[in-house]
Amino acid sequence: MVRLEQVTRQFGTGIVALAGIDAEIGRGEFVALLGPSGCGKSTLLRLLAGLDAPDAGRLAWDGGAAPGAGEIGFVFQDATLLPWASAARNVHLPLRLAGQHFEEDAASVHALLARLGLAGFEDAKPAALSGGMRMRVAIARALVSRPRLLLMDEPFAALDEFTRNRLQDDLLALWRETGSTIVFVTHSIYEAAYLATRIVVMTPRPGRIAAEIASPLAEGGDRRTDPAYAALVREVTETLRAVMPA
């Protein structure tokens, strides 16, 4: 889908957030960007989204053109919903910005909310929803415009473990169902191992790719109790220990 060639980004203060990143993201992949704080994972995500531009290097998109409006779905660490708008209106926002009217899309918005387990909460405002429900609304909003690429920046980091596990399962199911491409930033080894088809390990200051680990986990089955999952967590942990500066 997109190839990153020697992508470098540094900020005015002299901090090199990303130094010569070479990477490729294939169609239909679920890539986890794993690393500690300050390794440039979020910067990389913003570059992919087109919210920021590299100082050197380039992003080569399939077909030449970078994704346009609505072709990228973005989920932030906080749900960042419009507090004055209902769940359904929040989900509809990307379509509204594209000039569509809510009434025309109400059925598909409601169906999407139902798919994310929020049937009956269409008219609820964010303040009346739990943290996990708000994140579900944010995911529905990111999916409503059927984006080519879904970018997620530590979306489940602020949730409790039970809620996080359920959302991870639901996200995996959605990904399998829609065949979309996902780049998922996390600082949790377990989360990266559980979700991704490929784990990209990054090191901080300057941000570099230290290792790439393909997931051996089979489709279906209970991943959490699969011995292969435990083995993958171990492999990732050992890789991190080997590449991380002391």
Add this chain to the structure above:
Amino acid sequence: MRRAERWAPIVFGVAALALWQGLVIGLRVKPYVLPGPAAIVIAFWADRASLLLSLVSTLAVTGAALLAAALLGMALAMAMAASRLARAAIQPWAVVLQVTPVVAIAPLIIIWVHQQFAAMVVCATIVAFFPVLSNTAAGLAATPPELADLFRLNGASRWQTLALLRLPSALPFFLAGLRIAGTLALVGAVVAEFVASSGGFAGGLAGRILEAGYRLEIPRMFAALTLLALTGIGIYAALGAFERTMLRRFGAGGRDAREGT
């Protein structure tokens, strides 16, 4: 709020009034020095038609000034949010207007603006617009950056970002500024009336207060003052109710957190 807390200010006020009345009677204070509450009520009742008519005149200036302050404050805040150049140009002058006492500029305004009502509205607007401007500007600047990014990702136009994100985000700030502006508009209106009265204008509650002062009708002076204070409280409460209604309708809504994920 607990019941006792709700009644506390009323009980305190009544007790203070009773003490006041008792002291005035007990110490035989002359009514032209300090009238008791009963004398003030009697003076109000005797002069109610003139006082209420003056109140209407003051309220007209206050209301017009509040409306002008809301529109002017919002327009300037939007201009400041839209361009850094506009912000740099407007901000210092807004502060200059804010720190210059309106009593000092009111005579000039009354000379320049020939229509008396308009002149007083201009004075009161100068006093009242600053909290609307500074609050709305703060609200427009406080838009969460992630939401601004989301709008960018979806190709939102400047106008869409303003109408669907920045203005609704700024609404609670604007309403809080408006509530402060309401009482300031009343203060500005009374100040303008005081200044205008030196040029022969006799309307408004300020006119009644001055008139009663010249004639040493101190109970009547107190009646006008009381009416002014009650009006201020009324404006503050009314704008508070308006704020709550708007926020319930267009704001974040209820906080009844539900179970579930």
